[in-house]
Amino acid sequence: MRLDYVVRRVAIFFVITWLAATINFFLPHLTSQDPVKDKLLEASLQGGAVQSGIQEMAAEYNKKFGLDKPLWEQYVTYLGDVAHFDFNYSIANYPRTVTSLIFEALPWTIGLLSVALGMSFAIGTALGALAGWPRAPGFIKVLMPPLFTLHSIPFFLLGLILIYVFGYVLQVVPMFGGYTPGAFPTLSMPFILDVLHHAILPALSIILVDIGGWALGMRGMMVTTQGEDYAVFAEAKGLKGSTIFMRYAVRNAILPQTTGLAIAFGRLVSGAVLVEVIFAFPGIGNTLYQAIRAADYFLIEGIVFCAIVTLGLSLLVLDILYPLIDPRITYRRT
Numbered sequence: 473m474r475l476d477y478v479v480r481r482v483a484i485f486f487v488i489t490w491l492a493a494t495i496n497f498f499l500p501h502l503t504s505q506d507p508v509k510d511k512l513l514e515a516s517l518q519g520g521a522v523q524s525g526i527q528e529m530a531a532e533y534n535k536k537f538g539l540d541k542p543l544w545e546q547y548v549t550y551l552g553d554v555a556h557f558d559f560n561y562s563i564a565n566y567p568r569t570v571t572s573l574i575f576e577a578l579p580w581t582i583g584l585l586s587v588a589l590g591m592s593f594a595i596g597t598a599l600g601a602l603a604g605w606p607r608a609p610g611f612i613k614v615l616m617p618p619l620f621t622l623h624s625i626p627f628f629l630l631g632l633i634l635i636y637v638f639g640y641v642l643q644v645v646p647m648f649g650g651y652t653p654g655a656f657p658t659l660s661m662p663f664i665l666d667v668l669h670h671a672i673l674p675a676l677s678i679i680l681v682d683i684g685g686w687a688l689g690m691r692g693m694m695v696t697t698q699g700e701d702y703a704v705f706a707e708a709k710g711l712k713g714s715t716i717f718m719r720y721a722v723r724n725a726i727l728p729q730t731t732g733l734a735i736a737f738g739r740l741v742s743g744a745v746l747v748e749v750i751f752a753f754p755g756i757g758n759t760l761y762q763a764i765r766a767a768d769y770f771l772i773e774g775i776v777f778c779a780i781v782t783l784g785l786s787l788l789v790l791d792i793l794y795p796l797i798d799p800r801i802t803y804r805r806t
Contacts (some may be wrong), residue, residue, distance in 0.1 A: 477783075478792060479761055485788045492780045494519055497550050499767045501543065526676045533799025534615040535772070537563060552772065559774035564766035570774040573759060580650055581755035585744065588678040596686025601722050603687060607713055614761055616687065623684025628746035631677035635750070638673060646670045678744055685706065693725035698726070734790040737782065 501686060526761045537560065539551055553558070553559060559570035596619075602608040603616050622630065639647030651666045653659065697703055745757035752758065756775060763771035 481788060481791055484782050489784055492784075493551070493554055493777055494547075496773055496776045496780065497547055497755040500767065500772050501783070504794055508715055527661065539562065539769075553776060554773075559777075560745045560764075560770040564768040564771070566765065570770050572610035573771060574756065574774055574778060577754060577756045577759040580582065581668075581748070581757060584674055584748075584753065584755060585678070587671075588675045589733075591675075592679045593686055593729070593736075596683040597690045597726065599683070600687035600690025601694055601717075604698075604725075605717055605721065606698075607717075607773060616691075619684040619687055621679075621684070622680050623682075623688065625681060626679050626746070627744055628679055628750050630681055631673065631747050631750050634677055645672045647673070650754040671753075674744075674747055674753050677747055686729065686732075690725060690729055691771050692723055693728055697721045697725045731790060734786040735783070737786045 538546060541549075557571065559574075562568050562570050562573055565573060597618065599612065599619070600610045638645050644668060646652075650670055651671075652664065655663060655666060657663060687748050702724075703716065703720050706716050745761055747753070748757035748759045750753045758782045759773065762768075763775065
């Protein structure tokens with residue numbers, strides 16, 4: 473692999489990250505909301521009466537958060553903070569910092585989506601490979617249409633259906649939350665089992681939708697590889713069907729799936745927002761939703777920036793490792 477190509481790809485990664493971070497900064501500021509004043513009004517109304525001097529309090533907090541400065545100066549400060557992964561205090565959760573809120577919610581999202589993504593990718597890819605193989609078992613043809621149909625349903629809509637059927641009607645699994653209210657988070661086995669019990673419906677809503685997508689992509693690639701010269705030649709040599717299936721068809725068809733998997737890894741940080749919201753799951757997606765509702769600029773910027781960096785790094789690493797995955801790909805000049 474040429475070193476100059478790697479350097480160029482890393483440089484492009486930093487440029488794209490800077491552009492995305494810039495858009496990420498200016499978009500929340502386009503709203504007409506005043507998050508500090510809104511939060512103070514909410515707190516005062518909960519106390520029973522509107523406090524006097526709220527304008528002065530809002531001005532003081534704006535000064536503390538740096539929101540009283542010109543927008544260009546806030547932008548320069550933001551770039552400096554981003555370079556150190558310091559995203560200031562959360563406006564809606566002061567004195568909590570954005571970093572602490574992200575690290576508190578991130579394990580929930582990583583745990584949920586890594587399991588859901590891994591299971592859906594493995595099951596969908598295997599079923600798609602069998603669906604595109606002429607000698608596949610007959611039950612595959614019966615199984616695939618329902619999975620393709622589920623793939624067209626949004627995560628959150630299927631989640632609502634699962635809540636109604638399994639949570640409300642059958643009452644076999646919890647409908648909301650990450651664990652039983654009142655439970656104290658520990659590494660004990662009862663608490664872990666409680667978390668897994670609450671994660672069944674959110675994970676299932678993602679898995680059932682994603683399986684069809686992975687299967688559809690793998691099936692299309694399997695059909696393509698069967699017409700390639702190397703597959704025809706392998707069959708002409710008299711190789712076993714299982715050998716042709718695994719070493720010639722699946723091995724080549726799975727490469728585009730790998731690219732899709734790298735892109736899907738970006739969701740590990742951004743979270744399945746609507747799924748986490750409808751299940752009240754304490755992950756990063758639900759935290760982002762609450763931040764958007766409260767116009768919490770710093771929390772929005774922190775979560776979105778982390779998602780941008782995660783997705784960019786996934787694609788960068790995949791791009792660099794692709795020649796090792798597929799020897800036919802090279803970045804050397806011919």
